[in-house]
Amino acid sequence: MEDKAARQFPVASEIVEIQQDTTGNINKTYRVTLADGERFILQRINKVVFTQPELVMRNIRRFSEHVARKLAVTPLDKGRRWETPQVLAAQDQQDFWIDPEGEYWRALSFIPRSRSYNTAQSETHAYEVGFGLGTFHNLISDLPAEQLADTLPGFHIAPGYLAHFDRIAASHSTELTAEVRQGLAFVEARRGLASVLEDAKAAGKLPLRPIHGDPKINNVMMDTTTGQAISIIDLDTVKPGLVHYDIGDGLRSACNPLGEETKDFDAVRFEPELAKAILGGYLEQARHFLTPADYDHLFDAIRLIAFELGLRFFTDHLAGDVYFLADHRGHNLERALVQFALCKSIEDQEATLRKIIADTL
Numbered sequence: 001m002e003d004k005a006a007r008q009f010p011v012a013s014e015i016v017e018i019q020q021d022t023t024g025n026i027n028k029t030y031r032v033t034l035a036d037g038e039r040f041i042l043q044r045i046n047k048v049v050f051t052q053p054e055l056v057m058r059n060i061r062r063f064s065e066h067v068a069r070k071l072a073v074t075p076l077d078k079g080r081r082w083e084t085p086q087v088l089a090a091q092d093q094q095d096f097w098i099d100p101e102g103e104y105w106r107a108l109s110f111i112p113r114s115r116s117y118n119t120a121q122s123e124t125h126a127y128e129v130g131f132g133l134g135t136f137h138n139l140i141s142d143l144p145a146e147q148l149a150d151t152l153p154g155f156h157i158a159p160g161y162l163a164h165f166d167r168i169a170a171s172h173s174t175e176l177t178a179e180v181r182q183g184l185a186f187v188e189a190r191r192g193l194a195s196v197l198e199d200a201k202a203a204g205k206l207p208l209r210p211i212h213g214d215p216k217i218n219n220v221m222m223d224t225t226t227g228q229a230i231s232i233i234d235l236d237t238v239k240p241g242l243v244h245y246d247i248g249d250g251l252r253s254a255c256n257p258l259g260e261e262t263k264d265f266d267a268v269r270f271e272p273e274l275a276k277a278i279l280g281g282y283l284e285q286a287r288h289f290l291t292p293a294d295y296d297h298l299f300d301a302i303r304l305i306a307f308e309l310g311l312r313f314f315t316d317h318l319a320g321d322v323y324f325l326a327d328h329r330g331h332n333l334e335r336a337l338v339q340f341a342l343c344k345s346i347e348d349q350e351a352t353l354r355k356i357i358a359d360t361l
Helices: 002-006 053-073 123-139 158-169 178-189 196-202 243-254 272-289 292-296 298-319 331-348 350-359
Strands: 015-021 028-034 039-044 104-109 209-211 220-223 229-232 239-241
Touching: 002 015, 002 028, 002 039, 053 104, 053 123, 123 220, 123 229, 123 243, 123 272, 158 178, 158 196, 158 298, 178 298, 178 331, 196 298, 209 243, 239 243, 243 272, 243 298, 272 350, 292 298, 298 331, 298 350, 331 350
Parallel strands: none
Antiparallel strands: 015 028, 028 039, 039 104, 209 239, 220 229
16 A cells, blocks of 8 residues: 555656655654655554544644744754755645545655664764754744644643553553562652643643654754754654653653663663753753743653653553553563663752753753
């Protein structure tokens, strides 16, 4: 079906190769190569996760057009390159094609001369990760959040994840191994953490803004020549939210040198020097729109998002691995223990991290 789908999007020359990209966990992704050497990205949208694909595509279109207009008026300083994946219209001028089985396919422009990494390669790379996220937020800081649909209700709402955990924990049949007991105790000791950002939002301290939703380190693309951040990809989760979700997720993913898949739980450590570099790059671009309340909740964001992801992995393990793809039984438990260890490392370095945040003001 991917061959037929690819031909629904008009291109300048003949399609010569369609190659599946297996790195993603949600959508089915292919790289399509044309006879003239150009490429584009073809994806089948996962309707189980994104139940309204039309709204996902509308968000991406509004986001990309807003950024294009802004860059046309005010290019980035220092002659920096910045690219946003562009939606390629299908033959009927829609932003997607629906196949005979009702599946949604879309095509996006390919960003040449770029690559990403699963872990921070250096403090310079970490700075660029932060600069990329700051650029992303800066470019959409004047896009009214109400113009974007909430395509994933409940996404990053930690109290909701905790309530779901409670329901699963009350009825699961998973063996109570030492690791499972450790996870249960970890969550129980941190129940009060779950609502910290949502409480601040409800109190009017933190506003809804357009966010990426999933700015982990391997979604930040680097120029293969300059090493500079040039794009953030995977735009399905662009929606209204708190920028703290993005900041916390970016730091969580980039400041763990062992990565998310390690089994050496005792060695997991949140690296403050990488956090310092990321925040330095981020604030170079984002400082002008952040408020004092935003700064006040930065440490909360760093700590919460690691806990939140660990909670989600742990809940899925108890539920029988029904959401996150798992290579083996226990995989999501291992992932959860990594995030819990990272959260604990963040807690142990609270004074250091708060000083880093204060020093960036």
